[in-house]
Amino acid sequence: MPAPAVRAPAAAAARAGAPRRSVVARAAADAYEMLRDRPWVLWVGGGTRPLAGPVRRLAAAARVPVMATPRGKGVIAEDDPSYLGVTGFAGHPSVLAYLRRERPEYTLVLGSSLGDFGSGYHPGYAPGTALVHVDTDPSVFGRAYPDVKTVPVAADAGTFTDELTALFEARPSAPLMPQPDARTAGEATGQDEPIHPGHLMDAVQAAFVGRGLLVMAETGNALAWAINRLRFTDPRQWRAPSGLVGSMGHFSTGVVGAALASGRRAVALVGDGSMLMLNEVSTAVATGAPATWVVLNDSCYNMCAQGVEVLGLTNVDCALPATDFAAYARALGAAGSTVRRPADLPGALRAAAHRPGPVVVDVHVDPRVGAPTAGRNAGLLRDSAGARP
Numbered sequence: 001m002p003a004p005a006v007r008a009p010a011a012a013a014a015r016a017g018a019p020r021r022s023v024v025a026r027a028a029a030d031a032y033e034m035l036r037d038r039p040w041v042l043w044v045g046g047g048t049r050p051l052a053g054p055v056r057r058l059a060a061a062a063r064v065p066v067m068a069t070p071r072g073k074g075v076i077a078e079d080d081p082s083y084l085g086v087t088g089f090a091g092h093p094s095v096l097a098y099l100r101r102e103r104p105e106y107t108l109v110l111g112s113s114l115g116d117f118g119s120g121y122h123p124g125y126a127p128g129t130a131l132v133h134v135d136t137d138p139s140v141f142g143r144a145y146p147d148v149k150t151v152p153v154a155a156d157a158g159t160f161t162d163e164l165t166a167l168f169e170a171r172p173s174a175p176l177m178p179q180p181d182a183r184t185a186g187e188a189t190g191q192d193e194p195i196h197p198g199h200l201m202d203a204v205q206a207a208f209v210g211r212g213l214l215v216m217a218e219t220g221n222a223l224a225w226a227i228n229r230l231r232f233t234d235p236r237q238w239r240a241p242s243g244l245v246g247s248m249g250h251f252s253t254g255v256v257g258a259a260l261a262s263g264r265r266a267v268a269l270v271g272d273g274s275m276l277m278l279n280e281v282s283t284a285v286a287t288g289a290p291a292t293w294v295v296l297n298d299s300c301y302n303m304c305a306q307g308v309e310v311l312g313l314t315n316v317d318c319a320l321p322a323t324d325f326a327a328y329a330r331a332l333g334a335a336g337s338t339v340r341r342p343a344d345l346p347g348a349l350r351a352a353a354h355r356p357g358p359v360v361v362d363v364h365v366d367p368r369v370g371a372p373t374a375g376r377n378a379g380l381l382r383d384s385a386g387a388r389p
């Protein structure tokens with residue numbers, strides 16, 4: 001069947017502000033006509049974190065594969081067969097491979113501005129015909145992919161999703177895209193010392209993820225490893241900074257507020273540089289907050305060290321003095337433990353999960369292992385010649 005022409009957006013739907021439900025319904029009907037018998041994928045971002053239920057219903061009704069930005073992890077359960085993987089910063093190369101192979105004509109974007117963090121502006125995420133981009137902020141339309149047709153829908157993602165789902169549920173269609181490949185678990189890590197950061201993430205997954213706890217990862221290699229390696233089935237259990245410019249110190253402090261607000265243990269995965277820059281261990285001791293810091297201790301601002309090496313820059317000093325964060329924690333009145341051997345990780349993390357107050361787990365990780373930021377660094381090289389939004 002020939003592809004339908006890309007329609008102009010319902011004019012009223014492209015207006016700023018909150019359009020009436022009937023206007024959103026019309027925009028959803030237009031999108032349905034566009035998507036119903038063409039190959040397409042769904043791309044969800046952090047804005048859909050409160051909409052996991054409706055987004056999952058849409059994905060099931062439309063039988064469409066779903067990819068997520070780093071902040072959208074868990075909106076579709078990361079073990080769901082329809083899940084493609086993570087896009088953008090520290091995302092999965094398997095997503096790009098799938099899109100290259102299957103060539104969707106359309107991509108429906110919900111809850112993401114498709115910024116540097118979510119897309120890296122990688123051309124491989126762009127569909128063949130058009131992006132259907134739903135956002136309450138019209139300034140995001142066309143920004144990431146100015147050369148790709150965008151059908152803008154200025155609407156609340158939740159309302160739009162419900163309207164579109166109802167249409168797909170009324171007329172179930174056959175899947176038009178093949179099921180994603182099973183995502184590989186990531187590079188094998190072994191039991192060597194110092195600890196492979198991927199191995200640490202596997203231990204974090206086993207100790208903390210899926211137990212109703214909030215896990216947050218700080219800017220730096222901790223963030224890259226967490227995005228790439230951890231698998232969430234609930235977006236409420238995962239927080240990433242809201243942009244690549246996320247400030248160090250964001251979660252090494254914020255974990256205390258998160259623990260106090262939720263009344264449950266919150267876990268921050270942080271670099272030693274972040275921990276030295278800013279932390280609130282003392283506040284956690286004062287308040288009894290059940291906060292956990294898992295420190296990726298590599299005596300280095302390693303995201304910078306690995307980045308400048310790829311970019312061919314020299315004379316950038318990223319080294320940090322060795323620091324004993326377990327001793328530091330104890331000096332402040334918190335519990336602290338040091339882990340150097342992979343075999344000791346599960347026990348140390350389990351103990352941290354069950355202690356009542358603040359805990360710092362100081363994990364000596366191997367600084368030589370490249371973080372999964374090759375795509376990001378390649379993007380920096382690719383874009384260095386041209387202006388980006």
Ligand SMILES: Cc1ncc(C[n+]2csc(CCOP(=O)(O)OP(=O)(O)O)c2C)c(N)n1
Binds near residue numbers: 220274
């Ligand atoms: C306040 C602040 N300063 C500088 C940066 C730039 N920056 C991003 S990651 C990073 C290095 C992080 O080092 P560390 O916390 O030790 O983590 P690692 O990458 O070594 O795991 C720096 C300096 C930033 N994001 N925020």
